Amino acid sequence: MIFIRSEHFKRAFQSLPKDIQKKAVRALLLMAEDMFYPSLVVKKVQGYPGIWEARVDIKYRLTFQYEQKDGETIRILRNIDNHEECLKNP
Numbered sequence: 001m002i003f004i005r006s007e008h009f010k011r012a013f014q015s016l017p018k019d020i021q022k023k024a025v026r027a028l029l030l031m032a033e034d035m036f037y038p039s040l041v042v043k044k045v046q047g048y049p050g051i052w053e054a055r056v057d058i059k060y061r062l063t064f065q066y067e068q069k070d071g072e073t074i075r076i077l078r079n080i081d082n083h084e085e086c087l088k089n090p
Contacts, residue, residue, distance in 0.1 A: 001032050001072075001073055001074075001075065002072055002073070002074045002075070003028065003032070003074075003075050003076075003077055004074055004075070004076045004077065005077045006076060006077060006078050006079075008078065008079055008089075009062075009077040009078055009079060009080060012079055012080045012081055013080050016060075016080065016081075020056065020057070020060055023056050023057050023060070024056045024060070024062065024080060027039075027040060027054060027055065027056045027062065028062075028077075031054060031075070039055065040054045040055055041054065041055045042054045045063060045087060045090045048090050050065050050066070051063055051064070051065050051078065051090045052064055052065065052066075053086070053087065053090065056080065059082050059083060060080065060081065060082055060083065060086070061080070061081070061082075061083050061086040061087065062077060062078075062079065062080040062086065063077075063078045063079045063080075063086060063087075063090040064076055064077050064078055065078060078090060
């Protein structure tokens with residue numbers, strides 16, 4: 001599985017506290033192994049077709065979308081922030 005980080009995601013990730021960054025990396029590793037791992041609570045973002053969210057922890061979320069390229073599934077990481085802010089601009 002391939003992850004591509006959008007510029008927005010890169011900036012948002014860098015602004016997170018270090019402990020949340022570590023949790024985000026763990027969440028992405030879990031996602032790479034099993035997208036529907038229970039603690040990730042992956043679901044579609046309502047009102048934004050093709051965009052999904054996953055939990056980093058109880059407060060923080062990340063959003064992503066899928067693309068297929070040369071038979072490979074690519075996940076484009078779009079945003080990461082606290083729950084409310086992340087879903088305002090998924």
